[in-house]
Amino acid sequence: MPAAERPDPAELPLPPLVDHHCHGVVRSELDSAAFEAFLTESDAPAALGTTFFDSQLGFAVRRWCPPLLGLEPHCPPAHYLARRRELGVREVTRRLLTASGIGAFLVDTGLPGDLTTPRELATASGGTAHEIVRLEHLAERTADTALTADDFLTGLADGVREAARTAAGFKSVAAYRYGLDFAPEPPAPAAVHTAAERWLAHRSDDPGAAARVTDPVLLRHLLWSAAHTGLPLQLHTGFGDPDLRLDRCDPLALTDFIRAVRPTGCTLILLHGYPYHRGAGYLAAVFPHVYADVGLALAHTGARAGAILAEMLELAPFGKVLFSTDAYGLPELYVVGARLFQEALAALVNGWVAEGAWSRRDAHRVAALLAADNARRVYGLGVASGRDT
Incomplete structure (x- = not known):
């Protein structure tokens, strides 16, 4: 499309974005x-000559x-x-974050490294920040000081309860640790206790190899523990680094779990989805407690981001789609995620208005839902800036 004909994102009025899933940025040069x-999901250097x-x-x-x-x-x-x-890294971070158009950050604090805290992101950007607690990280920190399975399970219950007092939500990377094709029902207490004993013994025998929780019984216990808190639960789906098996990360594999967890009142948010994002959109369409985003996919598909967002909006209700960047490490990823989302959204809805498929008023209303209002509603942030962490 010639530049003169390309829709201007500025023509689509948006509130400050709510980035409902992101991470800290590195503090060092x-x-x-x-x-x-940080420009790839690969865990290896670029191929020779590339x-x-x-x-x-x-x-x-x-x-x-x-x-x-x-x-x-x-x-x-x-x-x-x-x-x-x-x-310098501090000035670059300040410039890029303040230019991103993001007003609120919901930060998954479960990744390792010398990363900024939610409060530091808020300070650098002039916005607000809220914590998302990663369940697996919480379990692993609890296991570090537990002497017995009873100690671990009691500490874990206390940790989940304490986190629920201040966090905006929980996050699970069960997709990485096992896959999404786990048994949907909550595990029996005896099975959880046995799995905890086995894991703690393995950690004691081989601390390096067994530090991460991968047992599907324990992963299910984490999911169900979070589901009963009343807070939203984010679930990684779709592509990521080579630590996962992509064929086991299709969100449709969660269908029975989605059905089983519905009576708890827990809101599930399916993250990223690609290349299964249409399936995530379907789940958001048919289950009232399921929401979805295409966060990470937009940044990595770049000039094709509009096609990915359009596919999500084919079926997903407009009140069920959220914006995120999944930015990690580089403040540049906040800028890219936000700009690609804004440009893709503007091109789509302005095009639909031009075709007569949408009214201008509806286009503006739906754009605000996706950019911020849906996330504010789901996470209970209110209509104005929320509490800082």
């Missing part, structure tokens, strides 16, 4: 290799971020990284 590592900048995400970073640092769009990566080092 990054060399080129470390920076590029670069991760040569990807949809890499091109999107070069499109949107250089002007925020005083450079021309699409400048060479070496020029961009040199300018980044010249300004």
